[in-house]
Amino acid sequence: MSAPASRPCPSCGDALQVHALPAQYGGNVEIDFCFGCHGLWFDQMENLKLSPAAVATVFKEMHRHRETPHQPLAGTLRCPQCRDRLVQGFDLVRSGRYITHRCARQHGRFSSFSSFMIEKGFVRQLTKPEIAEIAAKVGVIHCSSCGAPVDLRREDACSHCRSALSLLDPQAVEKALQAYASAPARPTPAAGGHELADALVAMARERSRTEREAGATGHGLPIRGILAVDLLSVGLGLVARLWDD
Template sequence: MTSAPSCPSCRQPMEVHQFASNLGGALELDICFACQGLWFDRHENLKLTPASVVELFRLLHEHRIDHHQPLSDSMACPRCVKPLEKGFDVVRSGRYMIYRCGRQHGRFSTFSSFMVEKGFVRHMTRPEIDDLAKRVGAIYCTSCGAPVDIRKDHACPYCRAAFSLIDPEAVVRAMEGYAKASSPRAMPSSPVDIGDALVALERDRTRAERERQKRAFTGTSDADDSSFTGDLLSAGVALVWAVINTRSHH
């Protein structure tokens, strides 16, 4: 195996994780949790087995309160160090950004883009947006990552994407599709509450941040709990993880 490639955005070594490919054999994905991005080599088949999808969600959930940093303006290919070309791809569930190496070494995709590409997101409904607007100050756009004030805007003012979030039912359906499940099970009927998940996530993150500050300084500045930027992606991952766990224990 080659050594860990550098993240196209922050240039730090990425974590190399092995997943099972549904063509048999292993698929190696390089992940940067700080930049929330995945690198796929050109030859890597994107068809993850259901077990691999579960494993990927487990990893994302494990890292849900990691420190996140904005993407760099200039991305470099981890193989040839040439700048990556930014582009958009369109699928049924939306439009997503992708960064490709012009020399065909592969592509860099944010976790959000990966979710859109796989059809794991859906557009938010008007009542959902209204409900979230009461509970969070802003959200990070699932398509481009920009913080957006959902009380004012009706779509992302930067990339014009409609507000969207991870749909746990779509993830589970896709996994069953991959597995060609012979005995379809009923979906859990209770609707999952993204607002609750966001608030819980923010609580965990604030607590972790306080711990960090406690270790670093003697005095801590009080974080403003009443208004925060909601991380829809991580909250969505938490919901998916909860659904996967519920189902696997039945």
């Protein structure tokens, strides 16, 4: 289904992987993936041209590559077509606010996996009780939009980009896939504050153990006794458990 493309990733410069997916009104749309950066490049308006089945396929590809090591985005992102610097901006949808990086010459836009999932409704925003429950057990998470650390004991939104805290939730995934793919899905239980906090702690500890064994010092390691974790990774883990059962 995919083949290496000659165009470079806007962040790391590696070759983007092209996936030909069905468009809304016939034909195909070629979407470029960088699984190392967890990012997507859309030529002009391609993100709006995806058919419902294509949106579901993009999500499933993200899910399939969820274990691929995620490298941080470069300080400067460049258009794979003209190589000009991409301009960072924000879009707002019902499920939250997310970051996009656009080419000023209108060649397209670069989105992180988390931004795409917010755009297409695969996430839900955390409630204040859930934030309080997670803060008591975890303390620090990473913003799904910009990657900045968020200390839940002092703030309930990202202080860097002001995005609301969102989670890739199994129930939201089920609803979104049903809406986009029109395919029946088995019911999935909503994850409450206790379940989310326990999943965050368990996954962060497992990541910490793996990184210690490998001699790594990544974001998953304890920071002064506090676990710093990524809600997107936890959400994908929750979905994976359901799909693998």
